[in-house]
Amino acid sequence: MKKFLTTLRNIWSIDELRSKIVVTLSLIFVYRLGAYIVLPGIDPNKLSALSGNAKGGALGLLDAFSGGAFSQASILALGIMPYISASIFMQLMTILIPQMQKVQKEGASGQKKINQWTRYLTVVVTFVQAYAYVTYLRNLGKDAIIDSFSAYFWLTTPIVLTAGTLFVMWLGEKITDKGLGNGTSLIIMIGILARLPRSFMQEWNAKIATGTGGILVFVIEIAVLVAIIMGLIVLIQGVRKVPVNYAKQIVGNRQFGGARQFLPLKVNAAGVMPIIFAQAIMFLPTIFASFETTKGIAQVASDPRNFIHMIVYAVIVVGFTFLYTALIFNPKQIADDLKRNNGFIPGVKPGQPTADYIGSVMDKITLPGAFLLAIVGILPGFAQRLGITQGFASFFGGTSLLIMVGVILDSLQQIETQLLMRQYDGLMKSGRIQGRSSSVSNAVI
Structure with missing residues (x-):
């Protein structure tokens, strides 16, 4: 304290x-x-x-x-x-x-x-x-x-x-x-x-109405929510550090380079975009809800508690995670920036081999990140199936929780940077806070 x-x-x-x-x-x-x-x-x-x-x-x-x-x-x-x-x-x-x-x-x-x-x-x-x-x-x-x-x-x-x-x-x-x-x-x-205070009170009142056991269930729900938030922080901050060496340069009497650094590749480079795209696609069938032939499909697409909805939603999230990561992540540009700054990955030739290596590493870490993101996306549906009210269940995952955790981490990172610049201690003893704003291209330069 x-x-x-x-x-x-x-x-x-x-x-x-x-x-x-x-x-x-x-x-x-x-x-x-x-x-x-x-x-x-x-x-x-x-x-x-x-x-x-x-x-x-x-x-x-x-x-x-x-x-x-x-x-x-x-x-x-x-x-x-x-x-x-x-x-x-x-x-x-x-x-x-x-x-x-x-x-x-x-x-x-x-x-x-x-x-x-x-x-x-x-x-x-x-x-x-x-x-x-x-x-x-x-x-x-x-x-x-x-x-x-x-x-x-x-x-x-x-x-x-x-x-x-x-x-x-x-x-x-x-x-x-x-x-x-x-x-x-x-x-x-x-x-x-x-929306959180109102959703919190609705969930509290719903559990109180069930009797004494409802209070214990509510406490367990809060504990699970905290655990999910902690797991989401790990997902957002998770990086794969690729070692990068910089060649030594002698300019006059001064030596430049020669240091070993790391290229941080984010596990969840796509951020919240795959979930937003998935929600938009799942909403499309509801436009045809008035037609008798598509009424059943629209009902499944609009019900996050439905298992078929969850499976389709998860597949879309995984697919869009790979697609969006491929759009925003350019291994060729990173390899060119490394070569321009006399940097190289140990054991990998500069140029196209470096781009291929970075791309393969990114593909390997994107797969578990995509599956974890899909799980986060369908958690509100599971929460509703377990009896949590719809408003409060939306905070157990999905877009809302991802944005909240990511923005809070970004803000805390800026506060910590200001503290460290003025010789104060950081916000945490165990290490630096990493937000979503740190990009691969900035890390290379």
């Missing part, structure tokens, strides 16, 4: 770190405040239909990422997701289109261009999703739309929703520039955490 208090005092004594924490908390408070401001022309007392519909599938995921703003018809209902979609699209384009790759390799100026194109694409994506949300409100929340405002609702709502998403995007960028951690990731995490 004394060590913990000393660490907090050290954190608060650093002016720069204290300023970053205050700015981050202030902007997050503004975001959460905006999530409770209802769209013009909506009666907030008649939104029960939206809350009941946004519990599963893609709508449930969107509502979770927006902290409940989607089901509350807030001005921030679309949240940061249009920006995320635009960013993923631009990331894939920089991999698939050679011209985009050239722009990305231009350094800071190229990255500035890509960021600007991402913002323009965000506006387009938001407008499309905003009109879809208007249709959604007219179908399910038509009783909540005030009659005197219904004639203007289709025009004002897309404008307000687009402005709200751009405001959230601006908040995220300000947190990244002036605050602590990645602003976009923090905003998503705060939206997910906003």
Whole structure:
């Protein structure tokens, strides 16, 4: 306890770190405040239909990422997701289109261009999703739309929703520039955490209603949740260290290189993207739920407790893990960077043999990482089968838990870096905290 208090005092004594924490908390408070401001022309007392519909599938995921703003018809209902979609699209384009790759390799100026194109694409994506949300409100929340405002609702709502998403995007960028951690990731995490107290109380009340034994079951659930979080931390921070030697260089009277370092290859290089892709694919059959021939398939696809759903979901996650890792991980570029910096892997020739060796090592560690990621993805379904309420079960795995753990690790890593720069002890005695932000390309340089 004394060590913990000393660490907090050290954190608060650093002016720069204290300023970053205050700015981050202030902007997050503004975001959460905006999530409770209802769209013009909506009666907030008649939104029960939206809350009941946004519990599963893609709508449930969107509502979770927006902290409940989607089901509350807030001005921030679309949240940061249009920006995320635009960013993923631009990331894939920089991999698939050679011209985009050239722009990305231009350094800071190229990255500035890509960021600007991402913002323009965000506006387009938001407008499309905003009109879809208007249709959604007219179908399910038509009783909540005030009659005197219904004639203007289709025009004002897309404008307000687009402005709200751009405001959230601006908040995220300000947190990244002036605050602590990645602003976009923090905003998503705060939206997910906003559901935790209510889900916690629902699970507590459900177990209390079963009698005295329910309290013991609840304690066991919390213990299992802590164990899952600890395992997930190991998965996120797990790396395979490939030894790298650098040749000695004599420049004047000084010697450069000659040191032995390690190339950290992450077990879970794909992050949360395979689970997001898998959820999107599993949601597609639910679009045809109204047809009699596809009704059974849609029911299986929308029920995370179904064993067939779990098997298909796990296979998709494993497949997308390999696919996305192959897209974002370039062994050839890493081998070229090593050769350019006079680095080599002991026993492996520079150039293409090095690229082949790094690729083979990455394939070997991606396989267990993909299986573990698939297990994490289907854990909420198992939790529901064991009697845990749907809201609380979502925190036992899946996208929510992965994002929460990853963002918290990233933020703690930045805090620890600030402490070590000023000669303070780190946050842990056993070693350094590793977040998701450490990339292979940065490690090589």
